[in-house]
Amino acid sequence: MTSLQNRADVIVVGGGPAGASTAWALARNGIETLIVDRARFPRAKPCAEYLSPQAARLLHEMGVLEGLERSGVTTLSGMRIHAGSASFEGNFAGSHGFRGFRNRGIAVRRERLDALLLDAARAAGARVLENAVVQDVVRDDSGAAVGVSLRRDSTVIELRARHVVGADGIRSVVARRLGLARRMRWPSRYAFVTHWEGVADVGDGVTNVAVVTDSSRATAAAGDADGFVVKLVASHATLAPHFSHARQISAVLPTGPFGSRAKAACAAGATLVGDAADFYDPFTGKGIYAALRGGELLAPYVVESLRAPNARAQRAALEAYDRCRRHEFGGKWRLERLVSIAVAHPPLLALIARRLHARCDLADLLVGVAGDFVPPREVLNLRFAMRLFAPLTATEAA
Ligand SMILES: Cc1cc2nc3c(=O)[nH]c(=O)nc-3n(C[C@H](O)[C@H](O)[C@H](O)COP(=O)(O)OP(=O)(O)OC[C@H]3O[C@@H](n4cnc5c(N)ncnc54)[C@H](O)[C@@H]3O)c2cc1C
Numbered sequence: 408m409t410s411l412q413n414r415a416d417v418i419v420v421g422g423g424p425a426g427a428s429t430a431w432a433l434a435r436n437g438i439e440t441l442i443v444d445r446a447r448f449p450r451a452k453p454c455a456e457y458l459s460p461q462a463a464r465l466l467h468e469m470g471v472l473e474g475l476e477r478s479g480v481t482t483l484s485g486m487r488i489h490a491g492s493a494s495f496e497g498n499f500a501g502s503h504g505f506r507g508f509r510n511r512g513i514a515v516r517r518e519r520l521d522a523l524l525l526d527a528a529r530a531a532g533a534r535v536l537e538n539a540v541v542q543d544v545v546r547d548d549s550g551a552a553v554g555v556s557l558r559r560d561s562t563v564i565e566l567r568a569r570h571v572v573g574a575d576g577i578r579s580v581v582a583r584r585l586g587l588a589r590r591m592r593w594p595s596r597y598a599f600v601t602h603w604e605g606v607a608d609v610g611d612g613v614t615n616v617a618v619v620t621d622s623s624r625a626t627a628a629a630g631d632a633d634g635f636v637v638k639l640v641a642s643h644a645t646l647a648p649h650f651s652h653a654r655q656i657s658a659v660l661p662t663g664p665f666g667s668r669a670k671a672a673c674a675a676g677a678t679l680v681g682d683a684a685d686f687y688d689p690f691t692g693k694g695i696y697a698a699l700r701g702g703e704l705l706a707p708y709v710v711e712s713l714r715a716p717n718a719r720a721q722r723a724a725l726e727a728y729d730r731c732r733r734h735e736f737g738g739k740w741r742l743e744r745l746v747s748i749a750v751a752h753p754p755l756l757a758l759i760a761r762r763l764h765a766r767c768d769l770a771d772l773l774v775g776v777a778g779d780f781v782p783p784r785e786v787l788n789l790r791f792a793m794r795l796f797a798p799l800t801a802t803e804a805a
């Protein structure tokens with residue numbers, strides 16, 4: 408093993424949105440930060456590539472939003488959800504007094520977005536080491552994280568730091584090595600993501616197609632992921648006509664199973680952020696916002712722990728981050744669970760879709776939650792459920 412005298416205050420494992428956002432905020436606080444990623448950027452990432460109106464605030468803070476907007480990025484005015492023969496639409500323009508940072512979402516290729524975010528972290532002063540696969544977390548005699556060991560080409564290198572951030576996505580090595588990883592048995596979903604051109608344009612003349620399915624269908628698709636997606640699109644009454652003259656331009660990227668939530672987002676000398684801390688289901692499509700916001704939340708607690716006078720005070724700072732994270736994202740986790748239950752029961756989903764079709768104000772509120780500018784508590788209450796299932800007036804039922 409080669410041991411480099413390469414130290415940083417903080418090593419951030421993973422340079423996706425969570426790692427870039429964390430490193431950006433730390434570097435701006437004068438913390439010597441090193442991002443380590445196994446990929447070379449720009450790199451592909453299976454994703455539906457939708458960014459919520461409120462994610463725009465974090466892109467703006469990092470100095471990335473205006474450039475994206477100037478380059479003519481595709482914007483989304485809301486969401487249309489189909490459930491069998493039922494469907495409803497919600498608008499991002501604002502609802503019940505809530506407004507997003509922008510009144511539109513953004514569709515942008517992850518190759519482009521993630522490279523821009525990493526550049527923003529670099530510009531703030533973070534160093535970036537690409538093509539470096541972290542294999543383990545190095546710990547001291549007390550068990551506290553003091554660095555990582557990684558493989559770069561065929562060399563194993565040990566890098567030391569005062570704090571390690573696991574921002575390495577859904578199958579986080581950092582979470583696993585620290586004993587924090589926890590898989591959720593249900594729902595067990597997989598996704599197949601590809602790009603087509605010649606359909607409704609969502610940026611660069613390209614449309615993203617992301618199929619999320621259960622484990623039995625995903626297993627059946629193994630070996631022919633492209634055929635699986637093509638057949639599914641062709642058999643879908645609403646989608647098929649849009650794809651009649653379209654051309655698939657990228658191979659299907661399969662990913663899954665999803666469903667993981669760390670037992671805690673901290674351990675001695677280390678923290679987790681983004682999908683490494685929790686990822687439930689891509690249906691509500693909020694992962695990029697949560698990754699960026701997670702980094703914004705985490706950075707001040709890491710700074711506090713680095714300045715703490717002793718191990719006890721360090722631990723207290725990191726545990727406060729864990730609590731803050733639960734407070735921030737708890738509502739989102741509960742809503743995702745309810746959405747999953749509805750998706751697993753198509754008649755229930757269709758009933759809710761019909762109700763939301765008739766109640767545009769409630770549809771806007773729900774889509775505002777998906778847009779990250781309406782707090783989840785606005786829809787996670789008895790009053791919302793009662794209004795949703797109340798008898799419709801003649802106009803609403805028409
Ligand atoms: C099918 C699907 C569709 C989705 N659609 C949307 C959507 O439309 N909108 C939305 O907001 N969210 C969506 N999401 C969720 C979103 O993609 C994630 O929540 C987001 O990417 C999380 O960012 P992250 O930085 O935590 O992790 P990632 O983006 O996964 O980044 C992790 C980084 O860590 C690196 N890494 C991993 N292991 C190691 C290692 N051992 N050593 C070094 N580096 C490592 C990886 O190379 C990667 O760059 C979707 C997810 C899926 C699966």
